[in-house]
Amino acid sequence: MRNIQSIPGSDDILRTVLPNQIVLLARENSLSPSVVISGYLPGGSVLDPVDRSGLAIFLSLALMRGTETNSFEQIFRKLEDNGASLGFNAGFHSFSFAGQSLAEDLPTMLDLLSDILRSPIFPENHLTQIRDQILTTLAIRSQDTAEMASIAFDQALFGSHPYGRDKLGTPESVQSVTRSDLIRHHAQYFKPQGMVISIVGGIEPEKAADLVRKYFTDWEAGPQAIPNLPDFPKVTKPEKGSATHIEIPEKSQLDLVIGSIAPERKSPQYQPARLGNCILGEFGMMGRIGRVVRDENGLAYYAGSDVNCLPLGGSWEISAGINPENLDRTIDLIRSEIRKFVSTPVEPNELSDVQSYYLGRMPLQLESNTGIANELLSIERYQLGLDYLRQYSDIIRAVTREQILETAATYLDPDRLTLATAGTLRGKA
């Protein structure tokens, strides 16, 4: 049998731009009986007014509660009767959507997507439900040590930068969101220009394109008030280290996040940061951090690191879930690993190991329709070129030990780290 999942590239990805500037990316997986639709529109939480934090997420949740032609019940009957799913969310820079259905139901999905994006009516009774759901989510989250440590870390690290805002909002801001806010925000930002839609699965790309044209061509482009990326400030490193603790009573485990800022996605230091991070806290059983904190000292079930590179910069964070009694010891171990990481080049075999890991796992990332659809969106969002995945091997192999050291030293200063904890310190704080 033919192995159809060769690496996607310019000869088998369809990229087309509609007259209203919607960008479509499509790739076929003829063995799949289903399709994935995902995409985004410019916007997102960075546009939330200061007194309406959480507005973008609220709007995303409210979109599917009814349109001029489909009631809430009709929308979900069309989806659930067909075993399909569709959902909306908001990131810092975009409103996103993701759906999945059997291939035979793609026309229904696109018809619904078009309707929901263009003519939501935000019924008042549903807004009350959504508000209560968000408030409960906030209440549940306030008891979640990992989530609260992460939020405290972001707020301390990013300060007044938009990335320091809580995308979900606060109880006060969520209470203050009104139907008029949603209508105004939707009218202002939901336009076809800048929208990207990716369709992957058991449908020929040209047929997918015909369907997108059918349901989206008559959506007229109009004025859109989205600021350009350069108008936003870039993330900057805090001038000094800090430590924040959120006390949550009666928790057995304390969650800890330590770190600093990270390069933006388009920076030449992005790949060195990814590969370096993999050595630091991902490779094997959570890299060097996992080896020291979990394997050698048995201090945590999880202890690893992550680097998040967004358009304006990001965060480089080491996290662990520990018994509160082990806090100081764990911090010392992590700080010592960071000190080593920023002062000595990684070993040649460490670099070749993670290069091999990144290249070897590519087929796994690309085996599902969702995996490919996400790659296509990333290619479009960061203008990487349709052959990016085919050039990926060269890009990864070009990273050097010196680049990793320089990147680590640029972003991680072991004496200026941001530290956040959440849990029960039992008088230790």
Place this chain on the structure above:
Amino acid sequence: MSDEIVQTQLENGLTVLLKEIHSAPIISHWIWYRVGSRNEVPGKTGISHWVEHMQFKGTAKYPAGVLDQAISRGGGIWNAFTYLDWTAFFSTMPKDNIALPIDLEADRMQNSLFLPEEVESERTVILSEREGSENEPLFRLNEAIDKAAFDRHPYRFEIIGEKSDLLTLTRDDLYTHYRHFYAPGNAVLTMAGDFDTNDMLDRLTAAYQSVSARPVPTVTIQPEKAIPEERHVELSGPGDTTYLRIVWRAPAGRDPDIFPLAVLDSILTGPSSLNMFGSGSISNKTSRLYQPLVDQQVAIAFSGDYNATIDPYLYTITVIMHPDHDPQEAVRIIDEEISRIQSGDISEQELKKAVKQARALFAYGSENITNQAYWMGYTEMFASYSWFTEFVPSLNRVTVSDVAETASTYLNSAHRVIGIYRPYPGESEES
């Protein structure tokens, strides 16, 4: 997608199931052992899960730490799971690197070291894992409910084990458990992916023939029937959110009643997905309970859940309550909807929807090769692979009266546990 598989048994008793899939240059290799928390006794709970952890702590050939790095270097992912009835280890690799997991799984089937210092280091890791779970109100509630739902059966204990047992289990306890249950005759190997079956059988035979046959443990565990009466469990703790969880005894995985239960679950709470990897999910906004619970703002969210297990386990409905409403209101609403279903008030359209939802969930799961190999082993643990291939056709045969009868038999209000987690009184409504 073809469901053809090849099944055979090696001389040492190891069962092998192979499925060729050539959609991507990937192979997923799984080893399943018929041992889980079901095989544990009071005083030694959590031992199966701890043994699973020790399988990553090295053999003479692959010392601790080497394994993880070797898999990652090969571009693979791997992990392990301990469940009620089984323990499974998987590696999914680019096909050119599959020799590594084959060799190391064969090696650690009989050569794991269980070094005393590694046992002690892992004790604190597992205690930390348990502490992470204890941070979750629903873990605490579940722990109490399981003890109320089973009087004697080992399903009454959480898989991670009692903390007191985790503090006292010894290296010898763990090693004995390992040698007892990690025998080739007590294991099933499943593989799916881009290989030639005959060639792969030769490779597996060569790799596993050095593992000598050992007696297969005989296990006699008395299943428990319906929960004898309505039982109540109530916990309180910090926070602002009230949780309700109701459980009833469910049919065992190989009991034909599991199919009408799956339809019932889909109608009542939306479809549950049994996929472990690469699955999509389907919302439950047109299920029976959505309108009276969420639309009427009695609850914030709810879900239903069942598992395919060796012995009868539990059907569960979980509700996150609206802060202005008492869980008893949700219990009344759930009872009313179940009562409607018991009386046969079910439409053909609802049956049709349940079948299409199941078909879609299987289609989403089939994209993922790891998931395909998972299904081959998972079904073998409580039935056989035909359970998977026959799932959708079996749902298609379910009738209105089957669903009504299943609801009457299993979802009986006189035989259940109602568990409630309430915030401490006086806590504010907002964080």
